[in-house]
Amino acid sequence: MRNETVNLMLNRKSIRSFTERQPSEVEVEVLLEAARQAPFAYQAYSILLRRDRSKNPFHAPLTFIFCADLYKIERMMEIRGWKRSMNDIFTLLLAFQDAAYAAQNMVIAAESLKMGSCYIGGAPLAAPSLRKEFDLPPLVFPLVGLAVGYPGENPPVRPRFPRSFTVIEGKYPRWSEEEVSAAMEVMDQGYLDQDYYRQAGFMIPLKEGMEEKYSFDNYSWTEHISRKLGLWESSPERIEKLFRENGFLGDEKDQKTESPL
Numbered sequence: 288m289r290n291e292t293v294n295l296m297l298n299r300k301s302i303r304s305f306t307e308r309q310p311s312e313v314e315v316e317v318l319l320e321a322a323r324q325a326p327f328a329y330q331a332y333s334i335l336l337r338r339d340r341s342k343n344p345f346h347a348p349l350t351f352i353f354c355a356d357l358y359k360i361e362r363m364m365e366i367r368g369w370k371r372s373m374n375d376i377f378t379l380l381l382a383f384q385d386a387a388y389a390a391q392n393m394v395i396a397a398e399s400l401k402m403g404s405c406y407i408g409g410a411p412l413a414a415p416s417l418r419k420e421f422d423l424p425p426l427v428f429p430l431v432g433l434a435v436g437y438p439g440e441n442p443p444v445r446p447r448f449p450r451s452f453t454v455i456e457g458k459y460p461r462w463s464e465e466e467v468s469a470a471m472e473v474m475d476q477g478y479l480d481q482d483y484y485r486q487a488g489f490m491i492p493l494k495e496g497m498e499e500k501y502s503f504d505n506y507s508w509t510e511h512i513s514r515k516l517g518l519w520e521s522s523p524e525r526i527e528k529l530f531r532e533n534g535f536l537g538d539e540k541d542q543k544t545e546s547p548l
């Protein structure tokens with residue numbers, strides 16, 4: 288059973304090229320209203336907006352940066368005479384979700400307005416410069432950027448793992464090599480059929496001394512993701528430092544909470 292909303296979701300694809308057309312103020316307002324109406328745990332997030340195309344990696348007219356924001360929540364609690372006892376990690380898990388659901392609401396709203404969007408995952412690493420640019424107080428941590436504008440390209444819908452590899456009813460299977468390989472094949476052949484990495488002109492370079500065995504004829508998604516997860520950021524120090532610089536992970540807080548699940 289399909290309807291307009293489901294079709295919109297099933298046909299969405301990330302857009303990395305944008306036209307000169309400027310979204311109107313009313314359209315920006317609609318995007319923000321849709322984002323703000325997402326489900327929330329604490330509304331522990333803020334949205335930064337930048338309209339400078341030159342600072343967007345895809346030259347999109349709008350860049351939204353979704354941040355976890357415990358600053359304003361603690362200000363609210365202060366007025367109520369409370370101090371947060373919930374530890375930073377659990378609080379951040381919820382704040383991340385608040386920000387993410389708002390962001391995804393905006394993605395779908397943009398799609399419905401015939402705009403396109405693409406997430407920009409490097410926002411946490413840009414925390415120091417974003418903190419300066421937006422004069423962010425402590426406890427506001429950038430999670431993800433979202434480029435939004437009118438699409439200047441119409442790429443195909445990208446592949447996904449097979450449903451059976453993603454959705455588990457009953458006991459979680461111990462995947463056999465054949466099952467994992469079959470799921471990998473769907474992703475790899477899907478991206479190869481779209482000539483994705485050749486068109487993007489991008490293969491993650493290996494470390495010195497590692498032999499490159501791939502070309503654009505066989506380099507595909509599972510190798511790409513394996514290289515990201517296998518080569519990048521082995522130490523947690525950088526991200527931990529960024530959290531600390533933004534006021535998180537400092538003092539010890541602990542509160543035992545019962546989970547309903």
Ligand SMILES: Cc1cc2nc3c(=O)[nH]c(=O)nc-3n(C[C@H](O)[C@H](O)[C@H](O)COP(=O)(O)O)c2cc1C
Nearest residue numbers: 299300301302303405406407408409431444445446
């Ligand atoms: C948290 C997150 C970070 C992402 N970061 C980037 C990014 O930095 N650059 C980029 O081109 N795409 C980025 N993407 C988009 C994904 O590459 C894209 O959603 C995925 O390849 C599937 O393609 P589709 O959105 O067209 O279905 C990101 C997506 C998410 C959810």
